[in-house]
Amino acid sequence: DTAVSQTPKYLVTQMGNDKSIKCEQNLGHDTMYWYKQDSKKFLKIMFSYNNKELIINETVPNRFSPKSPDKAHLNLHINSLELGDSAVYFCASSQGGGGQGEETQYFGPGTRLLVL
Amino acid sequence: GQQLNQSPQSMFIQEGEDVSMNCTSSSIFNTWLWYKQDPGEGPVLLIALYKAGELTSNGRLTAQFGITRKDSFLNISASIPSDVGIYFCAGRKAGSYQLTFGKGTKLSVIP
Numbered sequence: 001d002t003a004v005s006q007t008p009k010y011l012v013t014q015m016g017n018d019k020s021i022k023c024e025q026n027l028g029h030d031t032m033y034w035y036k037q038d039s040k041k042f043l044k045i046m047f048s049y050n051n052k053e054l055i056i057n058e059t060v061p062n063r064f065s066p067k068s069p070d071k072a073h074l075n076l077h078i079n080s081l082e083l084g085d086s087a088v089y090f091c092a093s094s095q096g097g098g099g100q101g102e103e104t105q106y107f108g109p110g111t112r113l114l115v116l
Numbered sequence: 117g118q119q120l121n122q123s124p125q126s127m128f129i130q131e132g133e134d135v136s137m138n139c140t141s142s143s144i145f146n147t148w149l150w151y152k153q154d155p156g157e158g159p160v161l162l163i164a165l166y167k168a169g170e171l172t173s174n175g176r177l178t179a180q181f182g183i184t185r186k187d188s189f190l191n192i193s194a195s196i197p198s199d200v201g202i203y204f205c206a207g208r209k210a211g212s213y214q215l216t217f218g219k220g221t222k223l224s225v226i227p
Contacts (some may be wrong), residue, residue: 004158031213041202043159043217056214089159096213103147103208105215108159 003027004108006091012114013081021076021111023091031055031096032074033105034066037088049074050096081115088112122205122218130193130226137203137221138189145207148181148188149215153202162203163190195225 002020002021014020025032033056034046035041048056049068078085090109122139129135139148146160147166151159163174165181166186172179179189190205205218 041153041220041222043204045214045221048213050213062177092158094213103215104117105206106151106161106163107151109158110156 004091004093004106006108008087008111009109010112010114012116015081015083016095018077018079019113020078021080021091021113023047023074023088023108025072025091025093025106025108027106029093029094029095029106031094032068032071032105033077033094034074034089035107037090037110038116039087043090047074047076054075056114081113082085083115086113086115119212120205120216122221124221126222128224128226129172131195131197133195134196135192135199135223138187138191139205139207139218140187141207141216142186143207144208145216146185146210147208148179149206150177150179150188150190150208150209151204151206153204153220155201159204163186180220183185192223195223197225197227199223200225 004015031050033048035043046060047066052068065077067073090110091108092105094105120139120141124138149164150162153159163179169183170181176193202220202222204220206215
């Protein structure tokens with residue numbers, strides 16, 4: 001069974017469009033994350049939610065808006081897509097508590113976004 | 117945001133050779149993690165380290181949590197073709213949910 005799943009796996013769209021990426025985890029974790037991986041493979045944290053509450057909000061254009069309908073889901077909506085948004089977006093989850101091992105993040109397979 | 121200094125950036129090795137890579141930081145971390153990312157996939161956890169000086173193995177992989185808590189290394193012994201991928205270190209500070217990732221070491225294994 002897939003622990004952290006993302007849809008779609010590939011997304012090709014025109015500049016200016018609005019798109020959403022969905023993420024679901026069946027691990028019972030309390031905390032979920034969105035990362036952006038650029039062409040140089042650097043993983044940059046974008047957002048994190050703990051029990052549906054935003055706890056990490058890095059310097060990201062406000063065209064990006066995360067939404068967490070429940071603690072098993074964290075979706076990412078992107079408005080007015082730009083060429084520079086092309087990247088791989090990874091969702092991750094962790095138990096999120098202070099105990100040993102609870103900070104370990106488990107990643108989804110990624111969504112490859114290409115903006116034309 | 118803060119980054120970890122991970123080296124080397126890339127490596128080309130012969131099958132059967134041992135590999136070593138490391139991460140350093142100017143800050144203290146309470147947890148060090150090592151991930152591997154295969155092409156087209158998400159990062160997968162290899163080893164987690166929780167105490168300064170801790171040495172942990174996972175098959176042919178061995179990682180250590182530096183005694184100063186500012187560094188960690190990963191060794192791979194007797195490399196095989198399926199070891200190809202990008203290896204990331206990540207550190208977590210006390211009381212933080214956030215992981216700070218290194219820039220990755222891209223490993224290529226020549227059969």
